[in-house]
Amino acid sequence: EPEVTQTPSHQVTQMGQEVILRCVPISNHLYFYWYRQILGQKVEFLVSFYNNEISEKSEIFDDQFSVERPDGSNFTLKIRSTKLEDSAMYFCASSEKRGSYNEQFFGPGTRLTVL
Amino acid sequence: GIQVEQSPPDLILQEGANSTLRCNFSDSVNNLQWFHQNPWGQLINLFYIPSGTKQNGRLSATTVATERYSLLYISSSQTTDSGVYFCAVKDRDDKIIFGKGTRLHILP
Numbered sequence: 620e621p622e623v624t625q626t627p628s629h630q631v632t633q634m635g636q637e638v639i640l641r642c643v644p645i646s647n648h649l650y651f652y653w654y655r656q657i658l659g660q661k662v663e664f665l666v667s668f669y670n671n672e673i674s675e676k677s678e679i680f681d682d683q684f685s686v687e688r689p690d691g692s693n694f695t696l697k698i699r700s701t702k703l704e705d706s707a708m709y710f711c712a713s714s715e716k717r718g719s720y721n722e723q724f725f726g727p728g729t730r731l732t733v734l
Numbered sequence: 735g736i737q738v739e740q741s742p743p744d745l746i747l748q749e750g751a752n753s754t755l756r757c758n759f760s761d762s763v764n765n766l767q768w769f770h771q772n773p774w775g776q777l778i779n780l781f782y783i784p785s786g787t788k789q790n791g792r793l794s795a796t797t798v799a800t801e802r803y804s805l806l807y808i809s810s811s812q813t814t815d816s817g818v819y820f821c822a823v824k825d826r827d828d829k830i831i832f833g834k835g836t837r838l839h840i841l842p
Contacts, residue, residue: 628776654830662777662820662832675827708775717828719764720784727776 621645623726625711631732632701640696640729642711651694652712652723653686655679662710668694669717701733736761736825738833746839747811755806755836757821765824766797768806771835772817780806780819811840 624643632638644651653665667674668686683705685697694713698705708730712723737760747753759766768780781788781795783804788795792812797804808815818835825831 650828652830656775661834662822662830664829664831667828675829708777710777712830719824719826722765722767722782723824723830725769725777725779727778730775 621724623711623713623724625709625726625729627729628727629730629732631734634703634733635700638698638701638731640698640709640711640731642694642696642713642726643692644694644711644713645715645724646692648713648715648724650674650714650717650723651686651688652714653696654710654712654725656708656710656728657704658707662708665696665709698731701731703733706731706733736763736823736831738821738823738831740819740821740833740836742836743834744837744839746841748841749811749813751811751840753808753811753838755808755819755821755838757804757806757833759802759804759821759823762799762802763823764799766799766804767822767830768795768804769820769822770815770817771820777820808838811838813840813842816840 651668656662666676708728710728711726714723739758770778785799792809794807820835822832
């Protein structure tokens with residue numbers, strides 16, 4: 620069964636450094652998402668992406684964040700200058716179509732630790 | 735926006751026991767998913783179940799959309815079932831809204 624994959628599984632970085640989290644969505648999917656979960660809290664929506672553009676973003680997704688689909692298979696989340704509060708699990712998701720009736724398939728996540 | 739409430743917040747069971755986890759949601763939805771987050775934080779897709787009943791091994795789920803709830807059943811629990819179980823629904827803006835989860839501890 621096709622699945623969303625994410626690398627690395629765990630990333631440790633120093634405050635102020637740039638990080639890129641990578642995701643490989645399911646191959647025929649066109650809609651891509653990032654979610655974040657701070658330790659002990661709910662999973663929260665960050666951003667959705669379609670046709671090489673951001674469709675929607677949350678208040679969390681400020682200028683420090685950017686997303687990109689650099690080639691036909693990868694979908695990345697970049698944090699330009701990491702802060703301690705960026706430490707969290709980051710989940711990528713993809714779906715074939717948009718809308719209520721379509722399942723979003725989630726990757727296992729990347730644990731980001733900012734020291 | 736849509737509210738997703740899960741109960742109980744915590745559940746401790748002996749290995750071999752059965753459990754029922756509940757998810758209530760505040761508005762009608764056409765999209766509901768259950769996830770398992772293992773102790774390493776990884777999210778595992780369990781069920782996409784906007785309505786009806788599905789089964790996968792020892793796990794099954796039922797969603798009654800008209801009454802705005804879903805149930806996740808775990809039978810013959812194993813220690814590997816430990817973790818947090820999340821219910822999530824999709825809002826009108828295509829975002830997935832997660833509940834706070836049920837933390838399940840299975841004791842050997």
